[in-house]
Amino acid sequence: MSVAWQFYISTVLIYLGVDVIAGWGLNLQFGVAGLVNFAYIVFQAAGAYTAAVLTLGPATKDGFQQYVGGAHWPFPLPILAAGVVGGLLAALVGGFAIRRLRSDYEAMVMLVVSLIATSVATNQSGLVNGSNGLDLVPKPLATMVNLSPIGYQWLFVGITAAICVCVYWLVHIVTSSPLGRTLRAVRDNEQAAAALGKNVTGLRMLAFVLGGAIAGVSGAILVEFISAWSPGSWLYPETFVYFTAVIVGGSGNNLGVMVGALLVPVAFLEATRFIPQFGPPGLIDALQWIIVGVLALVFLWFWPRGVIPERRRRFPRAGQGGADGGARPAPTGLRSGA
């Protein structure tokens, strides 16, 4: 395989890893706990920013970029810190949006949070260098390992894969345990869950904070890879790409979300690289957004449960093997409000 192809494939794999992780985080919030977080991208951005400034080192007064809280932390600490910051931000935002509001209002609040965050980041140049964003973020381990550029690419693929495994473990223990069942119950009927002794606010906050932390980690990987960060890359429509990935793949199913991340942000957006340019400049980009939106609507309408639907949990009877399977139609989500 030529070096150019290796570069391309390793880059796509890293993007895939980032999107899969981000998809899992959103799935925990939206697919499992029913939280409509239209500000999801903000938590990814917050993680990215955290990782960037903790890698860049302290900002100098007359340096070309201004930001707060710079430090030289060694890998993997900036990525872990990104998770912590994503989680803390989620606790903060969730504290006023989730504790008090019902889901439709909560979704509106999240959208507004997303818009405010972009405005603040763009206009406050001292915070994250305004609309120019941060650049020249050193790559993790780059000074410690002596690898060819392509060798480093594959090292980064390995790092991303390792983080994927850790995040999968986290989302899996949540979704496969009684905790996951209770979260799905809260999603399906909040009042009934509360009437059965479930601390609905606490459970929703837990899912929101975990999802926020995972989003932060995904942002950190991305910024360490592309070594740049700017508010313009984290606008609210990006959130809908992840929503579409979760919906298309299968809301509530971690494997499905993986497929969704492969199909929507990666395969689908990458495919447009290979079609010839047509129309005025920017037309293809604009069409991408339209198609992502249409895709989400089509799935919500015709296949609300996605490509790989949420698993139906069966319990083995005594003296009988536990077999999953059998796909009878589930109540469709859109109209029953699930």
Added chain:
Amino acid sequence: MSEPGRPLLTVRDLHRQFGGVRAVNGASFEVPVGRITGLIGPNGAGKSTVLNVIAGAIKPTSGEIAYQEQDITGLPSYKLARRGIIRTFQLSSEFAALTVLENLLVAAPAQRGEALWQAALGKRYWRPQERAMVERARELLARFDMSAKEDEYAGNLSGGQKRLLELMRGLMAGPALLLLDEPMAGVNPSLARRIEQHLLDLCNEGLTMFMIEHELAVVERLCDPVIVMAQGRVIAQGTMADVRADREVLDAYLIG
């Protein structure tokens, strides 16, 4: 404490206003241990509000609720549920995308693996308890003749089956006081008779219940005592025979 006839729940001078509307305007009554207490009254009498306040879904404007001789006024519903006050809903409230069995499992109290750190300990930590819960859930399913629906999504059940699920889920939660909001609303007569028999059996097994019901014949067969509300106030209480003889009750039903 659990000797029959003593009050399990005491409601004193309960008020609840919604804006200018006095939905409950000074209700006082007791729910005795081991009986089915019926709450009847014309539409808009404040029955559902009373049940919602007892269950913690709505906070009272004023008044006091004591349960097992402890003040529980204003506690949120999940805390009341953990103390054994479990309610059912008038409209079906199933977890639609969970199976019938899972609906029951969710209700089981004090589950292992429901906290994040417990979930992180892995299946070995919570599986044994879950197996025991599954057995209990299957006993309930068998008792209510719903075993065949175990793996069905609750959202796919018929209206009557959802009523049964509502009741089973309440029982799975291990209630000391079961609050029933029209448990037979909208079901066919033969299923209604079956539900009635189930409630009678549960009462004979010692479960204390508090029930809103419109069908007076059912109330007569099941409930003692009966509390009658009209326009936010308790206008009569006693046996069904007592309240039938009450002039004010007749007026409320004829006029209200």
